[in-house]
Amino acid sequence: MQPILRLQDVSKVYPNGTAAVQEANLEVGEGELISFVGPSGCGKSTIFRMAAGLSAPTAGKIEVLGTTPEEARRSNGISFVFQEATLMPWSSVRDNVALPLKLRQAPRKVQDEEAERALELVGLQDYAKALPRQLSGGMRMRVSIARALIANPRILLMDEPFGALDEITRQTLQEELLSIWRRNPGMTVLFVTHNAFEAVYLSNRILVMTPRPGRISREIAVDVPYPRGDRFRTGPEFGRFVGLVNESLKH
Numbered sequence: 143m144q145p146i147l148r149l150q151d152v153s154k155v156y157p158n159g160t161a162a163v164q165e166a167n168l169e170v171g172e173g174e175l176i177s178f179v180g181p182s183g184c185g186k187s188t189i190f191r192m193a194a195g196l197s198a199p200t201a202g203k204i205e206v207l208g209t210t211p212e213e214a215r216r217s218n219g220i221s222f223v224f225q226e227a228t229l230m231p232w233s234s235v236r237d238n239v240a241l242p243l244k245l246r247q248a249p250r251k252v253q254d255e256e257a258e259r260a261l262e263l264v265g266l267q268d269y270a271k272a273l274p275r276q277l278s279g280g281m282r283m284r285v286s287i288a289r290a291l292i293a294n295p296r297i298l299l300m301d302e303p304f305g306a307l308d309e310i311t312r313q314t315l316q317e318e319l320l321s322i323w324r325r326n327p328g329m330t331v332l333f334v335t336h337n338a339f340e341a342v343y344l345s346n347r348i349l350v351m352t353p354r355p356g357r358i359s360r361e362i363a364v365d366v367p368y369p370r371g372d373r374f375r376t377g378p379e380f381g382r383f384v385g386l387v388n389e390s391l392k393h
């Protein structure tokens with residue numbers, strides 16, 4: 143199978159001399175949902191920024207959708223969701239979601255229709271005219287996800303998107319993400335989290351990174367079929383996987 147994203151011996155040393163990533167190797171297949179876990183500062187965000195073409199590696203090669211990361215981003219093949227929802231405070235929810243289409247100069251009618259459709263996917267169809275400050279943290283994150291989905295990306299990069307949310311909201315958004323992912327069989331999701339429970343619940347594969355400079359030290363396949371639901375979350379198998387992730391983080 144042709145990988146949709148490939149890192150070959152990728153390293154990143156920042157101009158101030160900080161070695162953030164060292165010889166990371168990775169192949170991601172279409173339709174995977176992969177989580178990255180690792181200690182703070184081990185280079186997870188750096189890998190994501192490089193994969194999205196927002197920062198260049200200092201060594202090695204990254205291939206996304208058979209081309210360069212920059213090209214994949216320009217053609218809307220790859221979208222990014224950050225930890226903070228980063229919305230425009232003066233614009234309505236609908237206009238925030240429509241931004242990627244506006245930047246592409248899509249007709250206003252298309253922008254509105256597609257924004258409504260994306261808002262429906264995240265359950266916010268009734269909030270199209272609201273301003274971001276009128277929403278809760280979880281709702282703002284949903285807007286941010288809708289904005290990433292509007293361009294129909296083949297790869298969605300999510301950098302600790304649920305880190306700032308309470309546990310209940312986090313679990314709701316996990317379910318929504320899984321449901322969106324399952325309804326779009328070709329969509330590949332890469333997800334950064336500090337939370338072993340979240341990684342196990344969501345992913346088909348977990349990549350554990352070493353402390354900085356980050357390398358991918360271990361891969362854990364969570365070979366449990368979807369939909370997973372509460373039975374998986376509360377069962378013995380779940381605990382075994384979480385134990386495996388936590389154990390791997392110690393080495």
Ligand SMILES: Nc1ncnc2c1ncn2[C@@H]1O[C@H](COP(=O)(O)OP(=O)(O)OP(=O)(O)O)[C@@H](O)[C@H]1O
Nearest residue numbers: 156158160162181182183184185186187188189354
């Ligand atoms: N622009 C930059 N210039 C210099 N050093 C940087 C820059 N961005 C990140 N770093 C450093 O590179 C290392 C990796 O940072 P990165 O944000 O990729 O880690 P992370 O694993 O995502 O961390 P966290 O889990 O805390 O979000 C850190 O030591 C960080 O201080």
